[in-house]
Amino acid sequence: MPEAILEPDLPIIDPHHHLWDRTQGNTGDLPPPRHGFEAMLRMVPHYLFDELLADMTRGHNVIGTVYMECGSMYRAEAAPAFRPVGETEFVNGVAAMAASGLYGDSRACAGIVGHVDLTIGAPARAVLEAHIAAGGGRFRGIRHAASSDPDPAVLGPLGHRAAGLYLDARFREGFAQLAPLEMSFDAWMLEPQLGDLVDLARAFPETTIVLDHVGTPLGIGTYAGRREERFAGWLANIQALAALPNVFVKLGGLAMVFPGFDSFMAATPASSTQLAAEWRPYIDACIQAFGPTRCMFESNFPVDIGSCTYDVLWNAFKVLSQGYSADDKTALFNDTARRVYRLDI
Numbered sequence: 001m002p003e004a005i006l007e008p009d010l011p012i013i014d015p016h017h018h019l020w021d022r023t024q025g026n027t028g029d030l031p032p033p034r035h036g037f038e039a040m041l042r043m044v045p046h047y048l049f050d051e052l053l054a055d056m057t058r059g060h061n062v063i064g065t066v067y068m069e070c071g072s073m074y075r076a077e078a079a080p081a082f083r084p085v086g087e088t089e090f091v092n093g094v095a096a097m098a099a100s101g102l103y104g105d106s107r108a109c110a111g112i113v114g115h116v117d118l119t120i121g122a123p124a125r126a127v128l129e130a131h132i133a134a135g136g137g138r139f140r141g142i143r144h145a146a147s148s149d150p151d152p153a154v155l156g157p158l159g160h161r162a163a164g165l166y167l168d169a170r171f172r173e174g175f176a177q178l179a180p181l182e183m184s185f186d187a188w189m190l191e192p193q194l195g196d197l198v199d200l201a202r203a204f205p206e207t208t209i210v211l212d213h214v215g216t217p218l219g220i221g222t223y224a225g226r227r228e229e230r231f232a233g234w235l236a237n238i239q240a241l242a243a244l245p246n247v248f249v250k251l252g253g254l255a256m257v258f259p260g261f262d263s264f265m266a267a268t269p270a271s272s273t274q275l276a277a278e279w280r281p282y283i284d285a286c287i288q289a290f291g292p293t294r295c296m297f298e299s300n301f302p303v304d305i306g307s308c309t310y311d312v313l314w315n316a317f318k319v320l321s322q323g324y325s326a327d328d329k330t331a332l333f334n335d336t337a338r339r340v341y342r343l344d345i
Contacts, residue, residue, distance in 0.1 A: 003272060005059035005311060006318040010329060012062045013345065015111075015337035016212065016250055016298035018070040019094065021046050035156025036220075036257025036264060036306060044302040049094045049108065055301060055310035056106050062314075064345040066111035066337060067091045068186065068212075069143050081127050084115040088134045095138055111140045111341035113186055118144050118174030119165075125177040132181065140341045141184030143212070144171075146197075149190055153221035154258070166196040175204060184208040184340065190258070191217045191230065194237035201244045208246055210340060213253025213300065214238075214282045219260025227259065235285055242289035248340055249286050251317070251332070252298035254279045255307035263307045272315035275308060283320050292324065292331040296340070 022045045033039040044051075056062040075086035095109035112135050116127045132139045146165040149155055165171055166187070178185055185207055187197050194215050201209050217234055219227045241247045254261065261278045263270035270278075287295050297317045301310055308316070321329055338345065 003312055003315055006272075006315050008059055009061055010318070011334045012060055012297075012314065013064045013066070013110075013334040013337040013343065014056075014062055014299045014301075015066040015296050015341060016068045016252065017052065017065055017301045018068055018072070018303065019048050019052065019091065019109075020070055020072045021048060035153075037156050037158060039265060040257070040303060040306040044305055047302040049097060051302070052094075052108055053098075053103055053106075055299075056108065057104065058309070058311040060311060060314045062106055063334070064107040064110040064343060066113060066140070066341050066343070067094075067109040068113050069115040071115070081117060081120055081123065082130055084117075085127070085130045085134050088112055088114045088131045088139055092134060092136045092138060096136065107345050110138060110343050110345055112138045113141050113143055113184070113341075114139065115144065116142045116174070118142075118171045118177075119168065121170050121173035122177065124174035125181070128177055128181055128183060139183075141178065141186065141208070143186035143188060145188040146193060147189050147216070148193065149218075149221070151221040151223075154190070154218060154223065163193075164196065166193075166200045172200070172203065175200070175207070179204065179206045184210060186210045186212055188212040189216065191215050191234045191237075194234070194241070197247075198237060198240045198244070201241065201247050205244070205246050208248070208340060211241060211247060211249045212298075213256070214249060214251060214286050216253060216256075217259050217282060220258060224260060231281065234282075235289075238286060239289050242294070247290075248294045248296070248336065249290050250298040251283050251286055251295050252313075253300045253304065254282060255304035255313065256300070257306060261307070265306055269312070270308060272308075272312050272319050275312070275316035276319040279316065280320060287332070292328040293336060295332055296336040297321075297332055 073090035074083040098108035114131050148161045148163045
C-alpha cells in the first residue's frame with residue numbers, strides 16, 4: 001500500500017538526480033547481474049524527463065532540481081575532452097522544457113553539474129567555458145568522481161579509477177580552473193578515501209566543494225559486516241571536512257548497494273521508517289557536524305530506486321528531520337541547495 005505523503009507542502013529542491021537512456025544496444029538475453037549497481041540499471045534502463053516528472057509529482061512539493069552528471073548524451077564527434085559538453089546541451093534542453101510551464105510549476109534541471117576531466121590540467125578551463133556556453137545560464141559546476149577500492153567486489157562495473165585522484169598534481173592544475181569561473185565541485189568517493197578530500201579542500205579554500213552521498217560508507221565486499229567498526233573513522237573525516245567552511249554535504253545515496261543495508265533489493269520494500277532507522281547514524285552525524293545550513297537532502301534518483309521509490313525516499317528524509325525547526329527544515333530541504341547552486345526558483 002502506498003505511503004501517505006508527509007508534510008506535503010514543504011518545498012523541496014532535489015539537488016542530485018540523473019537522466020539517462022541505456023536501452024540502446026541492449027538486445028537479446030543478458031547474463032544475471034554480477035553487482036548491485038548492475039541490478040539497479042536493469043530496473044531503470046530509461047530515465048528521462050517523463051520519468052523524472054512523474055517522480056517529482058508523486059505528492060511531495062518538489063519545486064526544482066539540480067542535474068548531476070552521469071555520462072549521458074556525450075558528443076560523439078567532439079574531441080575527447082569536449083565530449084561531456086553534449087550532456088550539458090541535452091540537460092539544458094530538458095530544463096527549457098520545464099521552464100516553459102507546460103508541465104507545471106516545478107523547474108527540473110534548474111542547475112546543471114557536468115563533467116570535465118580535470119587531469120588534462122590547465123586546458124580544463126576551455127572545456128568549462130564550453131559547458132557554461134552550452135548551459136543557458138544554468139551550468140553551476142562539475143563532478144569528477146574519485147571512487148576507487150582495491151576490492152573489485154565493492155564498485156563492480158564502476159571500479160575503473162586509480163586511487164589518489166584528488167592528490168594528483170595534474171588533477172589539481174585542472175581543479176584550480178574552477179574558482180576563477182565561480183564553478184563548484186561535487187566529489188563522489190568512498191569512505192576510506194575521505195582523507196584525500198580533506199587535503200584537497202584545505203588546498204583550495206576558495207572553491208565550493210560538495211561531498212556526495214555522506215561520503216559513501218561501505219558494507220559490502222571486504223567491508224561486509226564492518227559498518228559499525230568503521231563508523232568512527234568515517235566520522236573523524238566528516239568532522240574534519242565540516243571544519244572547512246568551503247565544504248558542504250549531501251544527505252542521501254544510502255539507498256545504493258555500497259553501504260550494504262538490508263533494505264537494498266529487499267523482497268519486501270522497506271518503509272520510510274525502516275529506511276530512516278538504517279540511515280539515521282550517518283544523517284544525524286552529518287547534520288551535527290556541518291549544521292543544517294551546509295547540508296542538503298538529495299534523491300540520487302534513479303540510482304536509489306534499488307531500495308525505495310521517490311516518494312518513500314523523501315518521506316524517510318522527513319522522518320529523519322522530525323524535531324528540527326522550520327528554519328532548519330527549510331535549509332535541509334531547499335535553501336542550502338538554492339544557495340550552493342545559485343538557483344533562482
